Amino acid sequence: xxxLGLVDHGRNVSLLTRQTLALILAGGRGSRLFExxxxxxxxxxxFGGKMRIIDxxxxxxxxxxxxxxxxxxxxxxxxxxxxxxxxxSGFQAGKREFVEILPASQRVGGEWYQGTADAVxxxxxxxxxxxxxxxxxxxxxHVYKMDYGPLLAWHAQQRADMTVCxxxxxxxxxxxxxxxxxxxxxxxxxxxxxxxEEPAPLPGRDDVCLASMGNxxxxxxxxxxxxxxxxxxxxxEHDFGKNVIPSIIDRHRVFAYPFRDPxxxxxxxxxxxxxxxxxxxxxxxxxxxxxxxxxYDHQWPVYTHQYQLPPAKFVFxxxxxxxxxxxxxxxxxxxxxxxxxxxxLIFSNCKLHSHxxxxxxxxxxxxxxxxxxxxxxxxxxxGAVIPEGMEIGIDHAADRARGFRxxxxxxxxxxxxxxxxxxxxxx
Numbered sequence: 001x002x003x004l005g006l007v008d009h010g011r012n013v014s015l016l017t018r019q020t021l022a023l024i025l026a027g028g029r030g031s032r033l034f035e036x037x038x039x040x041x042x043x044x045x046x047f048g049g050k051m052r053i054i055d056x057x058x059x060x061x062x063x064x065x066x067x068x069x070x071x072x073x074x075x076x077x078x079x080x081x082x083x084x085x086x087x088x089s090g091f092q093a094g095k096r097e098f099v100e101i102l103p104a105s106q107r108v109g110g111e112w113y114q115g116t117a118d119a120v121x122x123x124x125x126x127x128x129x130x131x132x133x134x135x136x137x138x139x140x141x142h143v144y145k146m147d148y149g150p151l152l153a154w155h156a157q158q159r160a161d162m163t164v165c166x167x168x169x170x171x172x173x174x175x176x177x178x179x180x181x182x183x184x185x186x187x188x189x190x191x192x193x194x195x196x197e198e199p200a201p202l203p204g205r206d207d208v209c210l211a212s213m214g215n216x217x218x219x220x221x222x223x224x225x226x227x228x229x230x231x232x233x234x235x236x237e238h239d240f241g242k243n244v245i246p247s248i249i250d251r252h253r254v255f256a257y258p259f260r261d262p263x264x265x266x267x268x269x270x271x272x273x274x275x276x277x278x279x280x281x282x283x284x285x286x287x288x289x290x291x292x293x294x295x296y297d298h299q300w301p302v303y304t305h306q307y308q309l310p311p312a313k314f315v316f317x318x319x320x321x322x323x324x325x326x327x328x329x330x331x332x333x334x335x336x337x338x339x340x341x342x343x344x345l346i347f348s349n350c351k352l353h354s355h356x357x358x359x360x361x362x363x364x365x366x367x368x369x370x371x372x373x374x375x376x377x378x379x380x381x382x383g384a385v386i387p388e389g390m391e392i393g394i395d396h397a398a399d400r401a402r403g404f405r406x407x408x409x410x411x412x413x414x415x416x417x418x419x420x421x422x423x424x425x426x427x
Contacts, residue, residue: 014152017149019132024043024138025072025116025119025137026077027074027077029041033275033279034413035415038417040076040079041077045279046347046365049329049345050348052080053140053143054141055302056143056144056145058099063300071102074104081101081103087303104119108121114237114238115239115240115242116238117226117227120135120137133219136148136152137215138215144270145293155217164181166259171201175199176195180210182200186255189256194239271293276407287345309333310332316354323339325344326341326343334346338354339358339369340356344360353368358378364384367381367384370390371388375391378393378411378414381415384416385416385421
């Protein structure tokens, strides 16, 4: 055991991880995903053929040895809560392991969560019952794999009050989208700008800046003090990035932790799938031979809830009517019946019928593509039935005329509601 109290079990499972409480902020709507989040919160959006976005921070916690987890929910949380109950409730309370659901329940005053800092403030009584040494606050809507053990150890090593996880991103990508930090040579944060239009570059590198991942480590008493002070400030928006961090960097030890690949030392994989184009692109990356996000990594599995379904099935082998898939991910329960799939993700329990072609598309669970359809660069929301002979993504003007959403990048979103298939409500 070293001076930090770390015990090496091969994955930085240490005294620090066992003394840490993780809070995953999962209440966001994700408005830039438009109709894809009409009936679900962004962290509940499906990703990667069988997972949901929330599974990534949850799996990171479990794999890192952080096994006391609270998930803070708010916007249209039913599908998210159902997923958590079905897939993430099998922990042993006697071993101080749990995934607790912390919905916005007006615990303090009569308001819902007003911001990220307020979400934590409204659950201080619950946090206190667990008596953590450190609190790990995580965004619930990003896709990445990360061992939080080294982060916690680095936080302790720096004697930090707060540590902000960060990535290097091109300045033009961060502009107006991400919180940007300025640091000194030790990694201490000396300035923080929330979504600036002109991000400050890294010293000596004009092309990139240091952007916040929305993941923070706090000393617990320091966290209590800061969110209480923020709650008392009537002018605050009660957000960590906009209010809390800028207010403390001059008076307290706030450090930036660079998130890098532990094997190469280069920028690690991290995706904010907050727009339809970014969501489509991140899914498409998984179709490559060796994607940067390895879902087949047995050393760092991504856990999820899945129903017991039969294997994927490919049927018919006749000229012009052959069930086939190339450079694609096809999940359990799906039947490719005389259809052709190329560079696409077909989620669970989908049925693609004869003479249809699906190219560069993301087809979410329980969908059907009827005969003689052609889909190209399309996102099909859960439960949609694509009528026989329909072409989507081929003629964008025709897509818009049908009421489908066409993105700036030329991808088409189709939902059951757009097709007049009222799965979520009745007249």
